[in-house]
Amino acid sequence: MSRVWRQDLAWAGFILGVAVLFGLVHQYPLVRASWRGELAPRLSQVRDQRRAEQFQGVKTINLAQAYALFQPGQARFIDARPADEFAELHVPKALNITPAMVPAGVAEKVAGLAKDKEIVVYCGQVNCDLALKVAEKLQTLGFTRVMAYIGGFRAWDEAGYPADTGK
Amino acid sequence: MRISRGALGLRTLEVVLGGLFFYAGLQKVLHPYEFAEAVLAYQLLPESLVGVVAAGLPWLEVAVGLCLAAGIKRRSCLLLLAGLVAGFLVVILITMARGLKIDCGCGLFFQRQVGLAVVLEDLFLVGWAAGLYWWELLRSEKCGPGSIVKAAP
Numbered sequence: 001m002s003r004v005w006r007q008d009l010a011w012a013g014f015i016l017g018v019a020v021l022f023g024l025v026h027q028y029p030l031v032r033a034s035w036r037g038e039l040a041p042r043l044s045q046v047r048d049q050r051r052a053e054q055f056q057g058v059k060t061i062n063l064a065q066a067y068a069l070f071q072p073g074q075a076r077f078i079d080a081r082p083a084d085e086f087a088e089l090h091v092p093k094a095l096n097i098t099p100a101m102v103p104a105g106v107a108e109k110v111a112g113l114a115k116d117k118e119i120v121v122y123c124g125q126v127n128c129d130l131a132l133k134v135a136e137k138l139q140t141l142g143f144t145r146v147m148a149y150i151g152g153f154r155a156w157d158e159a160g161y162p163a164d165t166g167k
Numbered sequence: 168m169r170i171s172r173g174a175l176g177l178r179t180l181e182v183v184l185g186g187l188f189f190y191a192g193l194q195k196v197l198h199p200y201e202f203a204e205a206v207l208a209y210q211l212l213p214e215s216l217v218g219v220v221a222a223g224l225p226w227l228e229v230a231v232g233l234c235l236a237a238g239i240k241r242r243s244c245l246l247l248l249a250g251l252v253a254g255f256l257v258v259i260l261i262t263m264a265r266g267l268k269i270d271c272g273c274g275l276f277f278q279r280q281v282g283l284a285v286v287l288e289d290l291f292l293v294g295w296a297a298g299l300y301w302w303e304l305l306r307s308e309k310c311g312p313g314s315i316v317k318a319a320p
Binding site for chain 2: 022037042043083127128
């Protein structure tokens with residue numbers, strides 16, 4: 001049995017080596033960017049390009065703009081993260097609406113909101129797309145002033161802005 | 168040539184497992200920068216190595232999945248899959264212990280967060296691959312060259 005086992009292991013090593021080598025050659029630009037320490041800006045650039053194509057028409061705002069809208073209480077904040085993360089900590093008075101809830105179970109949640117009310121949707125961190133997905137769906141429901149805050153709750157919390165656990 | 172029901176079941180399970188990994192790998196090959204983002208989010212590797220993993224791992228899944236489904240070096244593929252998923256499992260458990268709430272970057276049919284469901288999924292896959300390897304090993308002992316079971320006259 002040990003001979004068979006050694007043979008299997010040797011072939012596994014060969015397949016591993018060939019596949020990884022092929023991958024490194026195929027994705028050389030990615031490997032090079034990573035090796036040179038340029039991965040984060042490259043990922044950010046690719047992400048922005050993808051989002052510009054995938055979520056055309058959804059207005060995005062940064063942390064400072066989101067906080068400016070939060071301060072006078074003029075905008076309604078919507079948290080697009082899963083319910084357990086929302087329950088831990090969220091922007092005060094935010095509604096929890098995940099992409100799966102729109103449009104199926106969201107009608108009553110947003111029933112009291114005027115269609116021209118400013119709405120800021122956010123999710124966990126800068127690389128999550130949930131805020132954009134929910135913002136896009138709210139736009140299709142007729143809300144005209146929806147914005148996606150793309151920095152995520154993590155950046156909000158790290159900036160020391162208000163957060164609570166209440167509903 | 169008669170194929171036993173057991174052998175047919177074994178091949179079916181191998182083809183399905185191979186197909187799953189081929190599909191999961193292909194999704195990552197088609198979106199390499201999204202996968203690199205998922206690898207980076209685990210915060211386990213230095214940035215210089217994230218690109219190597221994000222480039223190599225998807226092709227490994229594709230190659231192993233394809234070979235297993237096609238019946239090429241099946242036992243070696245099963246060994247690789249079991250090892251690969253066992254590695255994923257360790258990474259997932261470390262990530263859970265650190266309290267990171269990130270997308271698992273597993274591929275397949277839907278996005279899911281690192282958590283108990285992913286641990287159970289990986290345990291199931293390790294069991295699936297290891298079980299098939301064991302079955303193949305027993306079959307090779309019974310039927311392969313140097314087998315102790317004599318062929319019927």
